[in-house]
Amino acid sequence: MFRKVLIANRGEIALRVINACKELGIRTVAVYSEADKHSLHVRFADEAICIGPPRSAESYLNVPAVISAAEIADVDAIHPGYGLLSENANFAEVCRASNIKFIGPPPEVTRLMGEKEKARQAMKRAKVPILPGSDGILSSEEDALKWAKQIGFPVIVKASAGGGGRGMRVIRTPEELPALFHSASTEAANAFGNGDLYMEKFIERPRHIEFQVLADQHGNVMSLGERECSIQRRHQKLIEEAPSLQVTPKMREEIGKTIKKSLEAVGYQNAGTIEFLMDEDGKLYFIEMNTRIQVEHPVTEMITGLDLVKAQLRIAAGEKLSDIVTEPVVIRGHSIECRINAEHPEKFTPSAGKITAFNVPGGNGVRVDTAQYSEGVVPPYYDSLIAKLIVHGKNREEAMDRMQRALGMFVVQGIHTTIPLHQKIFADEEFRKGDFDTKFMERFFEKNKAVKE
Numbered sequence: 127m128f129r130k131v132l133i134a135n136r137g138e139i140a141l142r143v144i145n146a147c148k149e150l151g152i153r154t155v156a157v158y159s160e161a162d163k164h165s166l167h168v169r170f171a172d173e174a175i176c177i178g179p180p181r182s183a184e185s186y187l188n189v190p191a192v193i194s195a196a197e198i199a200d201v202d203a204i205h206p207g208y209g210l211l212s213e214n215a216n217f218a219e220v221c222r223a224s225n226i227k228f229i230g231p232p233p234e235v236t237r238l239m240g241e242k243e244k245a246r247q248a249m250k251r252a253k254v255p256i257l258p259g260s261d262g263i264l265s266s267e268e269d270a271l272k273w274a275k276q277i278g279f280p281v282i283v284k285a286s287a288g289g290g291g292r293g294m295r296v297i298r299t300p301e302e303l304p305a306l307f308h309s310a311s312t313e314a315a316n317a318f319g320n321g322d323l324y325m326e327k328f329i330e331r332p333r334h335i336e337f338q339v340l341a342d343q344h345g346n347v348m349s350l351g352e353r354e355c356s357i358q359r360r361h362q363k364l365i366e367e368a369p370s371l372q373v374t375p376k377m378r379e380e381i382g383k384t385i386k387k388s389l390e391a392v393g394y395q396n397a398g399t400i401e402f403l404m405d406e407d408g409k410l411y412f413i414e415m416n417t418r419i420q421v422e423h424p425v426t427e428m429i430t431g432l433d434l435v436k437a438q439l440r441i442a443a444g445e446k447l448s449d450i451v452t453e454p455v456v457i458r459g460h461s462i463e464c465r466i467n468a469e470h471p472e473k474f475t476p477s478a479g480k481i482t483a484f485n486v487p488g489g490n491g492v493r494v495d496t497a498q499y500s501e502g503v504v505p506p507y508y509d510s511l512i513a514k515l516i517v518h519g520k521n522r523e524e525a526m527d528r529m530q531r532a533l534g535m536f537v538v539q540g541i542h543t544t545i546p547l548h549q550k551i552f553a554d555e556e557f558r559k560g561d562f563d564t565k566f567m568e569r570f571f572e573k574n575k576a577v578k579e
C-alpha cells in the first residue's frame with residue numbers, strides 16, 4: 127500500500143479522499159490555494175502545501191505547482207478527485223514521468239474516453255449498444271446531411287472533445303442543418319480547441335442512467351449497478367439515486383456483463399462510470415464514459431456497502447479486485463443524494479460568502495459529505511457544491527421520507543442554497559412516483575411558475 131498520497135483537489139471530495147487514506151493508514155498531503163487556507167482538507171491532512179493564488183487555473187489546475195508539491199512532500203501517489211485534473215491525460219502522463227502513481231486509469235484510456243466519438247466506436251466494437259449515428263467524425267455539412275437522412279430526423283450533433291452540453295445541437299429538419307452544424311462546430315472549437323462533431327439519433331425524453339465500475343490492474347472488471355441521474359438543470363445534476371426503478375435485475379446483469387467485456391478490451395483500470403441514455407421503450411444506449419470517481423458515488427456505496435475511494439487506492443496500489451470485493455455484490459435498499467449548492471435556489475446564480483450558521487442532519491440512514499462548517503467561507507472561485515446529503519432506506523419511499531426529514535434539519539445561514547428547491551422537489555408527485563426523465567426540471571419550474579432566468 128502507498129505510504130503517502132497527495133490529494134489534488136479541494137472541498138468535500140478532498141476530505142472524502144483523506145478519510146479513505148486515514149482508514150488505510152496512508153499519510154495525506156493537501157494542496158490548497160490562497161483562498162482555501164482555512165479549509166478542512168488543509169486542517170485534516172497530515173501536511174498541506176499552498177500551491178498558488180485563488181483562481182483554479184493558477185493553483186488546482188497548475189500542473190507544475192501540483193507536481194512540485196508532490197515532489198517536495200515525497201508522495202507515492204496523487205488522487206485527483208473529480209473535476210480539475212481528474213480527466214486530464216497530460217497530467218496523468220506527467221505523473222507517470224515523475225514516478226508518481228496517478229490514481230485513475232492509464233493516460234491512454236483517459237484520452238480514448240475523452241474523445242467521445244472514439245469512445246463510441248470502441249464501445250460499438252465491444253458490442254455495447256449505441257444509438258444509431260455517424261460512423262466517425264462528420265467531414266462536412268454535406269456528410270452531416272447524408273447521415274441525418276440515413277438516421278432519420280431528429281438528430282443531435284455533439285462535440286467529440288466535448289461534454290457538459292457545449293457544442294451540442296438538436297437538428298429537426300434538413301433546412302436548419304447547415305446553420306446548426308456550423309454553430310456547434312464553432313462553439314466546440316472555441317470551448318475545446320477542436321471543432322470535430324459526430325451525430326446520433328436524438329431521444330426526446332431520455333433518462334440518464336449510469337453504471338459504476340471498478341477495474342483492477344490485473345484485467346478484472348466489475349460492474350456495481352446503476353444510478354439514476356435524470357434530475358438535472360443546465361447539465362448540472364441535482365439529485366441522484368440508486369438503484370433505478372426502470373432497470374430490472376435482468377437488464378442490470380446483461381449490461382453488467384457487456385460492460386465487463388468492453389472495459390477488459392480497452393484495458394480500463396480503477397473506478398469509472400459508463401453513461402447511458404434510456405429511451406421511451408426502456409432500452410439503454412451508451413453515450414460516454416467518465417474516467418474518474420464521481421460526485422454521486424456515495425449512492426452506490428450506500429446500496430452496496432463498498433467504499434469506492436478505498437477501492438481506488440487499493441487498486442492503484444496493485445491489489446486484486448477479488449481481494450477488495452470479497453463477497454458477491456448485493457444491492458440493499460435504496461439511496462438518494464441531494465446536491466446542496468451555494469446558489470440561489472431558483473435563479474441558480476452562485477452565492478458565495480460567510481456561512482453564519484451550519485447544522486448538519488444526522489440520524490439513521492443519513493450521511494453528509496461536506497467540507498463546510500459554521501463561520502466558514504464559500505469562496506466565489508470554485509464549483510458551488512458545498513455538501514452532499516445522502517440517505518439510505520429499505521426502499522425508495524423510506525429514502526424519500528428520510529430525505530425530507532433530513533432536509534428540514536439542514537440549516538445553512540448566510541448564503542443561499544438549493545435546500546429549499548430540494549424540499550419542493552421531494553414534495554412533487556411526479557418525482558415521488560419516480561416517473562421522470564431529463565426534462566423533469568423544465569416541467570417542474572413551469573408547474574411552480576418560478577423565476578427561470
Ligand code: MV4
Binds near residue numbers: 291328361
Ligand atoms: C443526448 C440527448 C438526446 N439524444 N443524446 C446532454 C449532455 C451530454 N453528456 C449528453 N446529453 C444528451 N445527449 C441523444 N442522442 C439528450 C441529452 C441531454 C441530457 C442528457 C442527460 C441528462 C440531461 C440532459 C439534458 C439535456 C440533454
